Amino acid sequence: MTGRLIAVVGPSGVGKDSVMRALVAARPDMRLARRVVTRPSDAGGEDFDGVTPETFAQMEASGAFALNWFAHGLHYGIPATVRADLNAGHDVLANLSRGMLGKAQEVFPGMITLNLTAEREVLAQRLTARGRESIADIAARLERADQPLPAGISALTQDNSGPLSQTITDILSHLYPARA
Numbered sequence: 046m047t048g049r050l051i052a053v054v055g056p057s058g059v060g061k062d063s064v065m066r067a068l069v070a071a072r073p074d075m076r077l078a079r080r081v082v083t084r085p086s087d088a089g090g091e092d093f094d095g096v097t098p099e100t101f102a103q104m105e106a107s108g109a110f111a112l113n114w115f116a117h118g119l120h121y122g123i124p125a126t127v128r129a130d131l132n133a134g135h136d137v138l139a140n141l142s143r144g145m146l147g148k149a150q151e152v153f154p155g156m157i158t159l160n161l162t163a164e165r166e167v168l169a170q171r172l173t174a175r176g177r178e179s180i181a182d183i184a185a186r187l188e189r190a191d192q193p194l195p196a197g198i199s200a201l202t203q204d205n206s207g208p209l210s211q212t213i214t215d216i217l218s219h220l221y222p223a224r225a
Contacts, residue, residue, distance in 0.1 A: 048076075048131040050153040051220070052141040055161030056190035058171035060205045060212075062092075064161060065138045067213045072221075076130040078139040081110070081122040111152055114145050136220070146198045158200035159216065165190065167206045 053061050069075050080093045083101050096104070101120045105113055110122035127137050131153070138159075141149055150156050163171075168190055172183045194200055201219050205212045 047155075048133070048135040048137060050127070050131060050149065050156045051136055051138050051159055052146060052149050052156055053138055053159045053161065054141055054143045054146065054194070054200075055205075056163075056168060056192070057186040058168040058175070059161045059163045059190075060171070060209070061140050061161055063209055064205060064212060064216070065140065067209055068138060068216065071213055071217060072136075074135055076127075076135045076137045078123050078127045078137050080140060081124065083120040112139075112141070112145060112149055114142055116142050116144070143192060143194055147195050150198070157220070158194070158198055160194060160200040160202040161205045161212075162202060163204060163206045 053065055055061055065077055069077050081096055081101065081104065082093045083098045084095050098120065101113075101122065104110065104122065105120075109125055111125045111127055113120065113122035115121075121142065123139050123141070127139065130137050139149075146158055165187060168187060169183065172178060172186060178186065201216070203212060203216055203219075
């Protein structure tokens with residue numbers, strides 16, 4: 046049996062990392078793709094492997110990534126090792142850029158896109174609370190919050206403005222309807 050890549054997308058502050066961790070806690074058979082990012086590992090936020098741009102380039106050249114992209118001044122990569130989990134029948138959650146969904150769909154046929162949304166006020170509160178961005182950066186992130194998915198991408202869209210437990214219940218009922 047082959048697992049499904051579940052691409053998790055949404056604006057900054059929507060709670061992608063919280064939702065992904067809670068889904069894995071609720072479904073221990075689910076896996077989380079740990080991204081490689083060209084920023085220090087202690088930068089906070091998601092759990093990721095921080096590398097230098099030079100190391101990232103070497104990894105890319107050696108085929109270490111199933112997907113990789115450049116956004117917001119950083120390089121991001123999804124390790125090629127996710128294929129082993131998929132081949133073992135595990136669903137794998139991957140935090141992706143909306144702009145990478147078309148390529149991801151080519152690389153992982155049968156991929157599911159989980160598009161997380163939240164009310165603008167909720168996003169603003171969460172971005173302010175995490176304390177990583179300036180007011181101008183928060184305003185710019187909020188302007189990008191309504192960016193549409195690329196053409197041809199269908200998605201399971203889930204509002205994450207309310208309690209995380211309700212978000213997880215709703216997502217699981219869509220991903221695993223026979224078990225709902």
